[in-house]
Amino acid sequence: MRTELALPTDPAESFVREVDENLRRDQAQDFLKKNGPWIVGAVLLFLAAVAGYLYWQDRQLKASEADTEKLNEVMVEIGGGQIATAEKDLPALQGSKSEGISAAARLTHAALLLDKSDRKAAMDEYRAVANDKDLAQPYRDMAMIRLTALEFDQIKPEDVISRLETLAKPGNPWFGSAGELTAMAMLKQGKKSEAGRMFAAMAADKQVPITIRSRAVQIAGTLGVDATASLPAAAR
Numbered sequence: 001m002r003t004e005l006a007l008p009t010d011p012a013e014s015f016v017r018e019v020d021e022n023l024r025r026d027q028a029q030d031f032l033k034k035n036g037p038w039i040v041g042a043v044l045l046f047l048a049a050v051a052g053y054l055y056w057q058d059r060q061l062k063a064s065e066a067d068t069e070k071l072n073e074v075m076v077e078i079g080g081g082q083i084a085t086a087e088k089d090l091p092a093l094q095g096s097k098s099e100g101i102s103a104a105a106r107l108t109h110a111a112l113l114l115d116k117s118d119r120k121a122a123m124d125e126y127r128a129v130a131n132d133k134d135l136a137q138p139y140r141d142m143a144m145i146r147l148t149a150l151e152f153d154q155i156k157p158e159d160v161i162s163r164l165e166t167l168a169k170p171g172n173p174w175f176g177s178a179g180e181l182t183a184m185a186m187l188k189q190g191k192k193s194e195a196g197r198m199f200a201a202m203a204a205d206k207q208v209p210i211t212i213r214s215r216a217v218q219i220a221g222t223l224g225v226d227a228t229a230s231l232p233a234a235a236r
Helices: 011-080 083-094 099-115 119-130 137-151 157-163 176-187 194-202 210-222
Strands: none
Touching: 011 083, 083 099, 083 210, 099 119, 099 137, 119 137, 137 157, 137 176, 157 176, 176 194, 176 210, 194 210
């Protein structure tokens, strides 16, 4: 059996490799000496930025929680008839950084204005919320429905129908309220058959509140559309 012997390492090659390694080591040391403070500073700056973001996020969460608790207090005050106190607490919540808290406070403020018979101011508030593109669509939709209900007798039926077109459809969360306004606008136009079909569609939509469905069945009946089969037996 033949055994192969390893060839001796070339001394010249070993020397070159050693010089190269030393050169790389020296270059690395020089780089760290020159740029070490900058590197450390950059790392510290990054860590500070991360810490700052986490702190800001924590503050935002705590502020949101505090605003939520305050909004709950306002609702309790309103429920207890302490309207004046609630009105003093609402402005701060209307400026909350939490979109949901701010929108709820603004809509609540509009409702309180309406309760005080300040119809114009309430309509202005609802209009402002409906046109606020920074708010999520559900808040804007709710404001638009309330605004349209208040303006119903002041605007043309076709404007009511146009405003609520995307909401007055089966399956939409606002179908009950938007559908009623749309159907009533159709009646003002003399379109009884179309209004009857709209009321029947509301009666058949199980997502629509039962009170609206029951009312829809009654009105549909007066328009010659029998929608009683759409209601649960207990509600007929």
